[in-house]
Amino acid sequence: MTNRWRLFSERSSGHRDTDAVERAAFVAAPSGCGLPTFMTTHDTIPETATLDEPRPRRCVGTRSIIAVVLAMAVLITPLAFDEGSTAHAAARTWVVAPWGDNSASGSASDPLKTVGWAVARARSGDTVVLRGGVYNEQVQVYRKTLHIRSQPGERAVLDGAVAVDDWSPSGGDWYSSGWTQQFYREVSGGVVDGDNIVAGYPDQMFIDGRTLTQVLQRSDVRPGTFFHDTDADRLWIGDDPTGARVEASKLRFGFYFNRADGSTLTDVTVRRYATEARHMAAIRAYSDNLVFSGVTSELNARIGISAIGSGIVIRDSRFVDNGHLGVHGDRLTTFVVERTAVKGNNKAGFDTFHSAGGLKVTSSRGVTIRDSDVSRNNGPGIWTDLDTEYVTISRNLVERNGRAGIEIELSRSVNVLGNVTLDNGEAGIWVLESQDIQVLHNASYDSKNAIEVEEGPRRNVRNVRVFNNVLARAKGGSLALLAVNDWTEERSAAQMGVRTGYNAYWVPSTSETANLSRWGQWPSSPAYSQDLREHQQVTGQGVGSLVDTSGSNPFVRSTDTLDYRSPSTTAAGAAVAGSAAAELGVPSGSRPRIGPLSVVVRR
Known part of the structure; x- marks a missing residue:
């Protein structure tokens, strides 16, 4: 169950619209110094400055830090090209x-x-x-519109990352001395799971391009791991470096678009940055009307890209194998992600109940996520939260994510249309404490529950329509293919305004549950249904629905080619109208076949 009271603590202010002195004054010291979490002193440093200096190891007085940074701001602000x-x-x-x-x-x-x-x-x-080539830099675009491309x-x-040389053997391992670069390490709590505190350590190492796993003490070093001895300024590895290229992350971020409205970044890769919590992401897009096209952000310690602003577009890009999230968005207006891969993120093992996973958007309005591949993330795949509204999630492949494939939490006015969710750890599609939601023409296979609607203590569920979907073959731990309930045990599905119909249920013998539905009836216990008649009697709904229990799926054309459209002989679904019809590419008021209407793409 999601921890419903923890917010995304990285939603720090002071990144977009503060001047140099304000940004410089918003400062934090290492854990235990009695200061805030974030530090943005680099925001005030001109693009030409060297930004890879070692970090201090010991706390100094709060007043001393602020005084020094304010003095720096006065000295360096006139140097900026504004x-x-x-x-x-x-x-x-x-x-x-x-x-x-x-x-x-x-x-x-x-x-x-x-x-x-x-x-x-x-x-x-x-x-x-x-x-073409490699640039070992971190770059801020400040108060100008630039078009940067390969x-x-x-x-x-x-x-x-930079090369690390001069290795010496010792006790079966190898060390390199003189590594003075140090990063602030986030303590347990919040986004750092107490059982995996190393997630909050931004240090990264690579050998011949392969990522090494950080361990917390010298005695734990084995092949495939590394240890950073900050007291001795040494890096330890368990692999023989002879003839290999060994590298370690030295810089904190790649691009920071700061009040750089209208800028674009095209066909550029940003990789292997040791991003600290205060810097959020390898790419910070904190401006309006930015366009990112053909961008790859990979193997960074924290987030691939973080966006705050209006009119930001990400297309034909890849955010893969990052430590925390692939894509983060907050306080967005009109945000589009399309034809983009968000895969393999939260490699560091941040808390998946807090914010970690594939793509998470909070406190935003007018969000579209379409035609993308959001898969193999350690956590939810696509996640909207904290009053995000007017959202369209359409025609995406959402596969093998550690928690829900698509999680709609504390959101409103969301269309979930034509997606294919496969083999996700929790529900394929999970609507949680949200209102005015349409779940139409999706296919959800091999997840814990195919589609789940759940009410909790923070907000009542209201007006959820679940129509024209294929719900198929649940896996272990499933309650039902369609699960609707109030976990506070106060309101029924009818009181929540959940309506269903024209759905197709495939329940072969390999399905971990034979239940079509689990239907909340509080104050009575939820009712379970294993056939269509029982489902319709219990729910008073389910008109036009289909059930098949054969070993061969009749509701798909070709799983090999990701063609999860139903065959032409499948019955028509309920009528689709308005913006949902436009997004699905059908006339308003028409009755397309049950299931997805287009072929999804693995990217």
């Missing part, structure tokens, strides 16, 4: 190449060397073209 957001008359293109020179003109034949210096020199409206046919990679 052109405002209005494009100048003659926009130009700046070219950057790993073999360039920062004293160069920035032309195609005379490129600059670093992305940060190009961003600093560019004016609003300019384009920054990155030649050279067509090439790929620029911002990489937070």
